[in-house]
Amino acid sequence: MSGVASQSLLRVSGVGVRLGAREVLKDIDLEVQADEILTIVGPNGAGKTTLLRIALGLLRPDRGEVWRCPGLRLGYVPQRLNLDETFPLSVRGFLKLAPAGGLDPLNELEGAGLRHLADRPLQKLSGGELQRVLLVRAQLNRPQLLVLDEPTQGIDVHGQQDFYQYLGSLRRRLGCAILLVSHDLHLVMGATDRVVCLNRHICCTGTPEAIARNSAFIELFGARADSLAIYSHDRQHRHRQEKTP
Numbered sequence: 001m002s003g004v005a006s007q008s009l010l011r012v013s014g015v016g017v018r019l020g021a022r023e024v025l026k027d028i029d030l031e032v033q034a035d036e037i038l039t040i041v042g043p044n045g046a047g048k049t050t051l052l053r054i055a056l057g058l059l060r061p062d063r064g065e066v067w068r069c070p071g072l073r074l075g076y077v078p079q080r081l082n083l084d085e086t087f088p089l090s091v092r093g094f095l096k097l098a099p100a101g102g103l104d105p106l107n108e109l110e111g112a113g114l115r116h117l118a119d120r121p122l123q124k125l126s127g128g129e130l131q132r133v134l135l136v137r138a139q140l141n142r143p144q145l146l147v148l149d150e151p152t153q154g155i156d157v158h159g160q161q162d163f164y165q166y167l168g169s170l171r172r173r174l175g176c177a178i179l180l181v182s183h184d185l186h187l188v189m190g191a192t193d194r195v196v197c198l199n200r201h202i203c204c205t206g207t208p209e210a211i212a213r214n215s216a217f218i219e220l221f222g223a224r225a226d227s228l229a230i231y232s233h234d235r236q237h238r239h240r241q242e243k244t245p
Ligand SMILES: Nc1ncnc2c1ncn2[C@@H]1O[C@H](COP(=O)(O)OP(=O)(O)OP(=O)(O)O)[C@@H](O)[C@H]1O
Pocket: 019, 020, 022, 024, 042, 043, 044, 045, 046, 047, 048, 049, 050, 051
């Protein structure tokens, strides 16, 4: 692992995973740089969650290596949270269970516009509310790398747009990198720096503009990818106009 750039937070090299009889991931190389937003896209069962779990150190790969910057502070919003229906826990109580890291849970809840949920039982939150509370919790230790697994599930379409805009401000406020899994191809393309297209192996990786035109991506996502190529074209034009004084 020589030559690791000082800006690198995480590096996955030559990783392979079998779960049961299935080869879930093969020959995966992935690097996350400080301050970048990196999005993993891919079909159901492509191994996206498995790759996040390996990056986080929750699952050991059968082959390859995972390097994390020593002392790296991580925040994680999982795809699912199994809540015990019989164990009463308020949002406030849940946030207080998070590892201490300098940020005040109620201040952060307030900052996210969720103060009204503080005394609600966690089990009674809607899917979208729960996702937003989980995101608040993941920020409390001032993570250098925030890992989000399908963070907009349960959030309505307008909320999803707001969420992807919010990611940029979150990155600036925390000074962190963000690694996320998303199925919202259109929305995420405007918010991410790089995209990794995964289908058990890495099919392609690059900027949103490059990915939208990549043949492997188009093959994987079909018509959805075609419309993205048009979107990406528009987006590039908008950027050029924005730079013109
Ligand atoms: N513990 C396990 N034992 C056996 N197979 C597993 C296990 N966990 C996951 N798998 C399988 O590994 C494959 C990859 O699962 P993973 O959850 O990483 O996919 P994903 O890309 O996140 O999918 P989705 O978009 O549906 O959430 C799937 O086929 C899944 O059924």
